[in-house]
Amino acid sequence: MLHVSMIGCGAIGAGVMEILKSDPEVAFDMVVVPEAHMERARSTVSTLAPAAQVVSRLGEERPDLLIECAGHQAISEHIIPALERGIACMVVSIGALSEPGLVDKLEAAARAGRTQVQLLSGAIGAIDALAAAKIGGLDAVIYTGRKPPQAWKDTPAESAFNLDTLQEATMIFEGSAREAARLYPKNANVAATLSLAGLGLDQTQVRLYADPGVSENIHHVDASGAFGGFELTMRGKPLAANPKTSALTVYSVVRALGNRAHALSI
Ligand SMILES: NC(=O)C1=CN([C@@H]2O[C@H](COP(=O)(O)OP(=O)(O)OC[C@H]3O[C@@H](n4cnc5c(N)ncnc54)[C@H](O)[C@@H]3O)[C@@H](O)[C@H]2O)C=CC1
Numbered sequence: 001m002l003h004v005s006m007i008g009c010g011a012i013g014a015g016v017m018e019i020l021k022s023d024p025e026v027a028f029d030m031v032v033v034p035e036a037h038m039e040r041a042r043s044t045v046s047t048l049a050p051a052a053q054v055v056s057r058l059g060e061e062r063p064d065l066l067i068e069c070a071g072h073q074a075i076s077e078h079i080i081p082a083l084e085r086g087i088a089c090m091v092v093s094i095g096a097l098s099e100p101g102l103v104d105k106l107e108a109a110a111r112a113g114r115t116q117v118q119l120l121s122g123a124i125g126a127i128d129a130l131a132a133a134k135i136g137g138l139d140a141v142i143y144t145g146r147k148p149p150q151a152w153k154d155t156p157a158e159s160a161f162n163l164d165t166l167q168e169a170t171m172i173f174e175g176s177a178r179e180a181a182r183l184y185p186k187n188a189n190v191a192a193t194l195s196l197a198g199l200g201l202d203q204t205q206v207r208l209y210a211d212p213g214v215s216e217n218i219h220h221v222d223a224s225g226a227f228g229g230f231e232l233t234m235r236g237k238p239l240a241a242n243p244k245t246s247a248l249t250v251y252s253v254v255r256a257l258g259n260r261a262h263a264l265s266i
């Protein structure tokens, strides 16, 4: 039985607990959320993982695994201290790692605690292929993200374009993954994941589109190098609970937890 503590109880966290409530090999013992969100989290947790306690920090507990499904702030607040204490961690807010120095801090904390932090693939696929291709040498990685106009609300695109009346696909950003992550931090997880697996934040090229013709979060990757090349298009259905988040992100967390908990890993 794998004893897991979960940070966050929003669209991803609740989705993960919902799927795993019938898995006898995974137990959620703690769910960590900020004080202000505890009441709401308690009501969600009472049906999805009734044995779990809702807390605002991990305290002295030592889960087998701590998984972050919360947001950028949670990495320095909860993941780094847990790694230093030797607790294995998984992270889904990969966009946070575009902050200068944070990847190094994460690695140093895991080394100090003699443990490991796993960065999950989330809404994108082929991270295994890209990371393997990097070993032979990559020439180019181009990422195109395309989402319905409403998914770009509360981003700089909202002041530059009238998202409510867009009639055709409109490129709202072109530049490096580093710049994309700076301007669109809540939509930067895929760009940051591709960068970490591949050519890094400065060499990974990004184009972002607001497209009234789509209802899904469409991620396209074009990679080439010594291995040859690949093109990948993911058409991610957004979660009802948070349209910025593709459902595949939830499944990627469930898969990663299953791979730790079950005898067979794939
Ligand atoms: N790697 C990937 O492909 C993807 C990653 N994400 C990232 O996953 C994270 C969670 O996404 P959603 O579940 O859709 O968000 P959400 O907004 O639905 O839920 C966030 C949850 O985290 C909690 N929370 C917020 N700040 C916290 C903190 N400092 N400490 C502890 N708990 C905290 C909130 O109370 C809430 O329960 C976001 O950072 C998002 O950017 C989202 C989609 C894809």
Ligand SMILES: O=C([O-])CC(=O)C(=O)O
Pocket (backbone or CB within 6 Å): 095, 123, 145, 186, 187, 188, 189, 190, 191, 217, 236, 244, 245, 246, 247, 249
């Ligand atoms: O599709 C998703 O779930 C999220 C996304 O685009 C990102 O954060 O890069």
